[in-house]
Amino acid sequence: MNNLNYKHLRYFWMVAKTGSIAKAAEQLYLTPQSISGQLTEFANVLGVELFRRAGRNLEITEAGRQVLSYADEIFSIGDDLLEAIHDQREKKSTPLKIGIADSVSKLVVYRLLEPALRFSEPIRLICREGRLVPLLAELAVHRLDMIIADRPMPNHLHVRGFNHLLGESDLTVFGAQSLTENLMGNFPECLNNVPFLLPGEDASIRPKLEQWLDSNNLHPIISGEFDDSALMKSFGQAGAGLFVAPSNNAAHICEQYNVKAIGKIDSVVEQLYVITTERQLTHPAILAISQKGREDLFGGV
Numbered sequence: 001m002n003n004l005n006y007k008h009l010r011y012f013w014m015v016a017k018t019g020s021i022a023k024a025a026e027q028l029y030l031t032p033q034s035i036s037g038q039l040t041e042f043a044n045v046l047g048v049e050l051f052r053r054a055g056r057n058l059e060i061t062e063a064g065r066q067v068l069s070y071a072d073e074i075f076s077i078g079d080d081l082l083e084a085i086h087d088q089r090e091k092k093s094t095p096l097k098i099g100i101a102d103s104v105s106k107l108v109v110y111r112l113l114e115p116a117l118r119f120s121e122p123i124r125l126i127c128r129e130g131r132l133v134p135l136l137a138e139l140a141v142h143r144l145d146m147i148i149a150d151r152p153m154p155n156h157l158h159v160r161g162f163n164h165l166l167g168e169s170d171l172t173v174f175g176a177q178s179l180t181e182n183l184m185g186n187f188p189e190c191l192n193n194v195p196f197l198l199p200g201e202d203a204s205i206r207p208k209l210e211q212w213l214d215s216n217n218l219h220p221i222i223s224g225e226f227d228d229s230a231l232m233k234s235f236g237q238a239g240a241g242l243f244v245a246p247s248n249n250a251a252h253i254c255e256q257y258n259v260k261a262i263g264k265i266d267s268v269v270e271q272l273y274v275i276t277t278e279r280q281l282t283h284p285a286i287l288a289i290s291q292k293g294r295e296d297l298f299g300g301v
Contacts, residue, residue, distance in 0.1 A: 005045065006074075008041065008045070009042070009071055009074070010028075010071075011024065011035055011038045011039060012042055012050060012064075012067065013068065013071040013072075014027055015035065015039060015051070016064065016068045016071075019057070020057070020058060021036055039051070046067070048064075048067075049063065050064040050067060093121075093123055094122065094285075096116060096125055096126065096146075098125060098127050098144065098145065098146055098147070099127075099128050099130065099147040100130075100148050101129075101132045101135065101147070101151075101202070102129060102130060102131060102200065102227040102228050102229070103199055103200060103205075103227065103229055104149065104150050105229050105245060105246060105249060106230040107230075107253065107256065109148055112289050113125060113127075115285075115291075116288065116289060119284070119288065121284075131202050132149050135147050136159050136161060136275070139159065139161060139275065139276075140277075142277070145276070145286065146275065146276045146283075147273075147274070147275040148272070148273070148274060149273050150205070150270055150272060150273070151273065160277055161277055162279050163274075164274040164275070164281060164290060165272075166273065166290060167272055167294055168269045168271040169246035169247050169248040169269065170247050170264055170266045170269055170270075171209070171245065171246060171264065171269075172245060172246070172247040172264050172265070173188075173191070173262050173263050173264075173265065174233075174244070174250075174253060174261055174262065175236065175260060175262055176237055176238065176239040176258070176260075177258075177260060178239040179239055179241070179242060180259075180260045187262055188263055188265075189218070191213075191218050191242065192218055193219065193220070194221060194242060195221050195241035195242065196241050196243075197224045197232050197240065197242065198210075198222055198224070198225045198226070200227035201227075204270065205268055205270050209265075212265060212267060212268050220242070224241060234257075237257040237258060244265065244268075247264055274289065274290055
């Protein structure tokens with residue numbers, strides 16, 4: 001049994017669709033004689049008559065109609081295949097695996113990563129959130145490309161990693177209107193005896209914030225502790241307590257959470273780091289993220 005010659009099938013299909021050898025030859029950039037010869041060879045291989053003469057025109061036979069129905073399906077599937085491959089090639093993106101420490105502001109993270117969404121080469125962000133030490137373990141085995149954290153990598157860990165400081169910001173205290181309108185006195189004395197939300201123990205600013213409260217003889221009512229900074233802000237938005245966040249993000253926090261800034265804590269500074277396995281950053285997307293942090297979030301620090 002002879003194998004099907006798909007070139008012959010294409011020529012037959014074009015003649016059947018256009019209605020004449022001349023028109024098919026024009027579409028295929030071939031001579032009518034070449035098309036006619038190929039059709040004769042194709043019919044001989046199949047052992048059936050595909051067309052019959054009707055005056056000057058060609059009339060497709062019943063066997064030809066059956067072959068045409070298969071040809072339509074074959075070439076339709078071929079077109080679908082080419083379109084699928086084209087779409088896959090167009091949409092192919094490079095994964096960028098990022099670990100995000102719980103204590104880092106999610107609004108800051110978005111502003112940092114936003115350049116990657118507009119990168120010249122398509123980037124697919126894969127974000128993993130958690131505590132810093134487990135994230136560093138993932139970085140060590142290359143399951144992460146970088147980590148965004150509020151502290152440098154601890155010295156006692158035997159992990160090959162390098163800290164890249166993006167910048168730092170002092171803190172601002174925020175609160176919902178239901179709390180701020182009832183505060184007594186000036187800042188920071190107005191913090192006494194009011195509900196207050198603390199960052200979780202893993203946050204780098206936690207001990208500094210507690211020390212600041214003690215040194216200023218301030219005694220708020222601690223109504224919650226949160227590892228996740230976004231969750232803390234959501235509770236703050238609901239009026240569960242005052243909360244702190246980086247001052248360089250104050251306008252965005254007030255707008256997003258509908259809260260009011262009531263005072264700054266200049267002596268407590270939150271830092272932001274990118275941690276990678278590279279001493280010098282070379283990944284284009286990570287370089288863009290770092291530049292965004294230094295220039296836009298921290299004013300060129």
